[in-house]
Amino acid sequence: MTDNQVYFTPVELGRHTLPNRIVLPPLTRQRAEQPGDIATDLMAKYYAQRATAGFMVSEGTQIEPRGQGYAWTPGIYSTRQVEGWRKVTEAVHAAGGVIFAQLWHVGRVSHNALQPDGQAPVAPSAMQPEKVKAFIETGPGEGELVNPPKPRELTIPEIEELIELYAQAARNALAAGFDGVELHCANGYLVNQFISEHANVRTDRYGGSLDNRLRFLREIVAAVSAVVGPDRMGVRFTPLFESTDQDRVYIGLVETDPHQTYVEAIKVLEDAGLAYVSLAEADWDNAPDLPVSFRKAVREAFSGRIIYAGKYTAERGARLLETGLADMVAFGRDFIANPDLPARIANDWPLNPLDASTLYGGAEKGLTDYPYFEGSEAEPAREAAE
Template sequence: MKTALFQPIQLGSLTLKNRIVMPPMTRSRASQPGNVANDMMATYYAQRASAGLIVAEGTQISAMGQGYAWTPGIYSAEQIAGWKKVTDAVHAEGGAIFAQLWHVGRVTHPDNIGGEQPISSSALKAENVKVFIDNGSDAPGFVDVVEPREMDKNDIEQVIEQYRQAALNAIEAGFDGIELHAANGYLINQFIDSEANNRTDEYGGSIDNRLRFLGEVVQAMTAAIGADRVGVRLAPFTSLNGTVDKTPVETYTAAAALLNKLNVVYMHIAEVDWDDAPDTPAHFKHAVREAYQGTIIYAGRYNTEKAALALESGLSDMVGFGRPFIANPDLPSRIKHDYPLAAHDPATLFGGAEQGLLDYPEYQAS
């Protein structure tokens, strides 16, 4: 049954060795000052290069796009050089790696963006959302987000250009492609979801209008680096970071149709993954498969059996295993041989150094 996970798959010009994806996970260990990817991160990703595809952690496209302390950027020459260490290390191990391009919009605090007021689709504060700042110690200090200002046309054009440039920077840094982070309540999601967007211009109101910003960003990036190197991540049913949509099935089926028209190489759907969360409706997965002809990746609470079933059903082409990859650098081998999975230490997820990042061993069969 699990042989489905180990079939190769074509992704644009890449031939991937299996259908196991390491999805993007924030680890907040970029070098300071400058938020630069480093040798430690290169080792971390290279240890996990047996995944069919790695999508690296969210990487801000500008200083204003940063939501949390110590996350890496991809807008300075130093940051591009830092990421080159990572991509070289992954490629040396035979892996494939995409960059996840990230603008958090309102999910930040002035302390993380040089004292500026955050920007968003609308001047709506995300309720009950905290981010962490550098409080001068090794432990992050958590603070409430603030009210953003609504982006004007100028802001929108500027951010689209930042995404375009970041896509070019990612290719310069040696990434095989990029994933646009349009999920989990960050900037693009703040345009898409009805309850986070109260605009009255062509970027608000109807579903088509709320998807306009997504479409314009994708078009700018595909024109720059080619549609076969651009994937998009969406989160239709989560309410993460305070974004909620009134009609998620309609909205995100329309998003799938738009991404099909724009010919992106994959669509990556983050499912709700807390313990008692409802499953993504089957009728939605069928609608997405009908609307979008490219590669579909699902991630969230998958084990081997559930992942194999998703692939065999034809509704998914690849499956992301998030947290299991943290403590199991050799996850594909463990899945293949039914080796037990190690558990990660939640205390070392964000910030810190090598402990909890590089010290999880591969499985030793006795």
């Protein structure tokens, strides 16, 4: 047995028994049908090709029109969007997979061009975001990264309406056939903005103390859990411990005390009995590792499953699983380029290289045309997806 066999022991995740501990995490691909931001047959094929993952989470799907920060990303608020996602879930289930929908609202990381009636994006506070970009369409199949404008502060009645929008998105996810939902509370987007001292300077019950800044998270978790059940629900965070000068689209907010902030946030999930927490680490070159003390604190605070993602090789992920501080490991870029990634990890087969130029937008190139390992047992899964 190789060290990588640690991935191939079954694991319970809520009501599901998963055959392996390899996760396809949420990965923005910007290939939704236009107009309408609808999941497509091509997307169904993409997910079905990767259904040998123990667990899959859809790309972020906006819960309402104001929640969009990037052109061509899918939504889950219209009837046609639900129908599009149903094609995806049916294809995944036919291939034997388990898939949750990631519910997404970008908050201030948007642009007037993406907002209804060209209005300003909404946020917990009217604070100009830094080091982030929105992506707008400039022509058919063409777009550009742009600086977000200053957002508008949400009123308390609007916050209460947003909580119901999350609950409705969860209902839509179940109607679309998803096995559960993940709340996107990472990467500097709306829920992360409420949690962060750098994006939330409110003076009402949703701002000020850490407990108040966690209120939006707590209320969304309660509302969505009432719809899907806590055993069909997870949350994703990005607990960054060091700042970076890199100008990146996907970047979280670095708190003064990230350890306390995220341990307390994870306790919210523990109190609600959620199935898992997913922690996305910094993944750029020379990014700092999460402190072992934090990983241990997460394990002590949370009794559900713990998923880590971020610059993991199969070997590095196996070492983390062996420590007992993680239950599952997610692979993003490697899973994009290798639809049969679990088989490659199990057999120590070489990996396809990633074509970074095809990550966002386009059609099948870079989405469904990556080859399987020649002669692998994943070949029938590919045929079933076609």
